[in-house]
Amino acid sequence: MAFQWLASCFYLTFIKPDNSAAIPTTINDHRAPSETFYNYCSSPTFPNHSMDSNPNVLLNDNDHIAANMHQDLYRLVRPRLHDPGYFHDRRVLPYLNVAGFGVAAYIQISELRADLISALVERWRPETHTFHLPCGEVTITLQDVAVQLGLSVNGEAVTGLGRVPDPWSTCERLLGRVPPNDEERRLTRIKFNWLKQNFQHLPRNPTQMDIIYAARAFILQLIGGILMPDVNQNKVSLMYLPLLEDIVLTGRFSWGSAVLACLYRELCRATKPSTKTIGGCCLLLQSWALYRMPFLASVSHQPYVWPLVNRWATVPGISRSFTLPMYRMMMETHSGDAFIWMPYNEEHIAALIPSWVTEQQQVFVSNVPLINFHMVEWHDGSRVLRQFGCSQPIPNLPVNIKEVHGMDKKGSGRDALNLAQKHEPYIILWNMRHSRRPFLYALEGGFSPTPEYAAWYMAYGKPFIFQGKYMLIQKDAQPESFF
Template sequence: MLTCDHPVPPDRYNERVEEHLRSTGFYHVTQIGVVQCQKALVNALVERWHPDTHTLHLPVGECAVTLEDVAMIFGLPTDGLPVTGMTLSSFEALEAECLHQFGVAPKKSDCRGSGIKLTWLRDLKERLQLTDENNIQVYVKCHIMLLIGTILFGDKSGASVHWKFLPLLSDFASIGQYSWGSACLAHLYRSLCRASRFDCKEIDGPLTLLLCWAWMRLPYLVPVPREPRNFSLANRWRNWKRRDRVYRYLKLAHFRKALDDFLWVAYSVDRVDPDIISAEIYMHSVIWSATVPLVSFECIEWHATDRFRRQFGFIQGVPHQERNLDRTHGEVLTSPKNLNWATATSHSFWVMQWTNRYNHVLTEEPMAPQQPLDTYMYWYRSKYGDHLNLSDLVVQEDVEGDQVMDDVNEEQEP
């Protein structure tokens, strides 16, 4: 069983900066509380993930977390400039950027390689006096970097955030023009691709997005929801363990069976009150079905909407061959890379495809998503049929989890 990151308490913010947060596009995700992880569910989803297609493979067909899901669950902007630019490995460059934007720079002891420790950002944020526009903007930038380093793009360390994102915050008025939602989705896809390797023992990335997506799409298999009228939709399950402790201990076999019985449903009025979703979110809906690369600096993943058209109400035919991302797939910054990823030979083609995203939006007459074409299902089951139903697989359950459950039960006895 893969180990999952433990949730961290959300960073609070001063109410005086609310309008500034709204202008950046990070307000809704800032409202999300702690959504505890369900390790067995995450593992069941990882089992279904195919890195070659960038989709989950279920008996009813392929599916995936989409740009629509990021917008609904996190409330992040999805239609905008690609999140990309320079990465510089020198501490001097990091120091200069912090001095430029914050007026103060961290010491080397406040950094981890090219990452700024979250503790340094929190300390700086708490020391700021919100007496003028400059201090307010610095405060909000610190808060955004903390969001990036935790709920949005957090890594396994959970202790720092790469400073490559900081230059994108330099022009405060332009922060909201970036597609932070597609970058977040790219990091989720990358985490799933890595976790699907046989030798991987831990998964990081925006697991709150993955869990809430599963709970939205599998409404019969969720912990007790709270505050159903809140937006973003992730807040339905904040602190769910307080009301549904038993759900925490459901096993991998339970979720395997649930995914075998999976049926697609769109976001519908009976489950999502349209009045709670702001117009600014729907303004980006034109590109939610685009078949495009997802870009975040060195990270390139593929939004393969042509393989799960039914999620958008379209007829599903036999898809094209899997998109080969070549050596860009799996690119990492473990070694020094002084590079502009927007113009790098390996990445510029994919960045340009994102720029032309309007040309890659799905266009067909919609139909009921529960009516797949017979030709598609015949092709799909012929190609993947031996690996679609996982309910009967024998798994080694988490013995430690059983013991914890017993301990909890004993504590509750009079």
């Protein structure tokens, strides 16, 4: 059915954008990378990439799980998540609000399905940071982070020193105490258990500093456990603590873009066949999929609440969900015509979203690097314009930042390295985010792709990664899930 839907697009009539040549705009700054940008929406042509060129130029399957399933047909990646295990004291909330984590503090833990997340990973393309589905390219954008998690996506880049120079005195100054040096000679991470034991309860008569210490500790729990977890599931990196020194300044950072940078990084890493775990905000990943592909949810009567990610924690149901082969089949056969392009425009959902979130919409579609210390990942809103109610032309070649894409802390030279200086060219581009938006043309005639885009996507994309293979679901063929 999905194939018939996509094929039918070739015979539909659309109002096409102006057929003028793409307008190049070159930014040559001695501090910024030299690159050429195109007016993506003024022309249906594909600059620097002809329709008859090698389709393998865009996507590389050499080390992607989607092309290596014959080696492990039921590979599951286990999502990382750590619940703080306690709710913050009400006296801490004003400081969390000022720091920009007031909404995130109310995120509820819902069960993550390794089967669903693994099926999404199979659709993820590291080259473009998009999922390839029968309907076209789609992705998790800055808009999704803002409305799902209630985090700001319009602020300063989250960066600083890769390693805190004097961690012991930093902890003493910002947390009021020092973790025991029981495992590491150099303090680089803090255990969640230590944070909980020392800051879950305020003293009987707390001072203002006691409350601020507890606020910083709770934010670290959110960062390392829910918003940006990595493979060290029981610890959080100390590099974030200095950014929490001045709570007012903390609220000026774009924590939402840092969350998305981490998730993009983990999705790219998880596409490697040997990967068994995935970090990043998998609560966001799973919720994004269920809002836009509701046919993946085993129950659909959960009430909508704020933040939107909490919908799946209000009524049990996602835990009684499907297996990996079932998710594969549903995405392959239903996401062509059943993908919800603009779920947040529905009246009962839009009514929940605060105005301060929608006021950030200027950057939702920006083409910018997302920065989170050593992580630099590209956010390309021009590839998924239908998610913003705009016509989707054939996109330009993806931006290549391979010198930093996938870089880990070790590769970035984390020892006392000022990552703000190392990544200055990308920070400059991030600071230009309000002007780095493609021209937008409103959709006319529904969300179906133009014939030009459909032809390009069939030639260069991965709308059907199975094409009948591995779609036969055998009874008891799949190993038990992690959960």
